[in-house]
Ligand SMILES: NC(=O)C1=CN([C@@H]2O[C@H](COP(=O)(O)OP(=O)(O)OC[C@H]3O[C@@H](n4cnc5c(N)ncnc54)[C@H](OP(=O)(O)O)[C@@H]3O)[C@@H](O)[C@H]2O)C=CC1
């Protein structure tokens with residue numbers, strides 16, 4: 328059995344790790360961190376935790392003093408993870424960081440979008456945790472930077488297109504919608520019930536911190552610089568994310584041939600599904616699951632290609648991906664603990 332620590336276990340992605348690992352056959356949580364609930368049992372803070380799966384909650388500093396575990400999941404705000412990674416690695420643990428602290432390969436780019444980095448020497452040691460791109464590197468890694476939720480939905484949707492000469496992939500236009508849990512559990516005015524419950528709004532319109540992450544990974548796949556025109560929106564659902572992406576066609580291509588290309592590209596992927604013609608991604612069909620659903624259409628009238636994706640931001644967009652990465656890093660079957668179907672309706 329593999330012993331796990333979850334830092335930030337009382338936040339939304341931490342709670343999702345508790346849910347997913349409660350049925351994982353080989354990874355179990357031995358302790359979690361929370362400043363608010365330190366000294367209590369998990370079942371006191373989280374009433375759904377069963378006695379058989381209960382674990383102590385401690386301060387982050389306490390957990391770091393004697394980290395008796397094999398792997399640590401860091402579900403901490405970005406800027407906080409980077410300070411705990413080095414001691415965990417030195418104690419021999421593998422680390423999956425759900426924050427953005429190690430996703431960007433360049434400390435200067437990080438500084439530009441997030442602020443100063445406290446431990447830039449860690450950056451080259453981390454593998455970007457998208458198994459659909461870096462499966463073999465993740466298997467060998469002791470430190471994985473779990474991708475952001477918007478980047479996961481956008482990169483998976485665009486990768487099969489990036490080398491096609493018939494498509495202008497230099498600046499995809501991305502329109503994404505996210506459920507409110509994407510903003511975390513802490514109380515904030517713009518995500519409170521009255522402000523967000525009956526509203527639907529764009530935010531971060533010109534500058535959202537996920538832009539450099541998408542550009543970094545898409546440029547690597549394309550082998551040339553890619554810019555992303557990205558607009559996120561907040562929608563009044565608790566979880567779920569849809570990205571609708573427009574890419575201009577340089578030469579005519581049929582939807583059938585592109586759909587076949589996607590099906591072939593993702594044929595052996597356990598969690599990426601290409602929907603048949605006429606079906607569109609729907610958050611209701613991925614809710615609570617680690618699946619990513621994709622659909623492709625061609626608008627022959629205007630010469631644009633449209634790719635759509637749906638994920639659960641807390642599962643394939645965060646904690647499910649983290650478990651998928653942990654499975655690879657520890658030599659387990661990649662889908663272990665992740666084969667649950669969506670919660671529908
Ligand atoms: N929500 C989402 O959909 C996604 C989130 N992520 C990333 O995952 C990470 C966690 O996100 P999320 O779960 O939404 O965040 P939450 O705000 O819901 O939870 C944060 C957790 O960290 C603890 N915490 C907060 N501040 C500190 C601090 N300064 N020092 C130590 N512990 C702290 C909180 O508990 P306490 O206050 O009791 O200490 C809580 O357990 C973030 O980096 C986020 O960017 C990634 C992809 C998607």
Ligand SMILES: CC(=O)N[C@@H](CCC(=O)OP(=O)(O)O)C(=O)O
Pocket residue numbers: 405425426427474475476477505506507508509510511531537559561
């Ligand atoms: C709805 C909402 O606020 N979403 C968050 C992104 C989700 C997330 O947590 O991504 P990171 O892992 O990169 O932090 C945002 O726009 O900042």
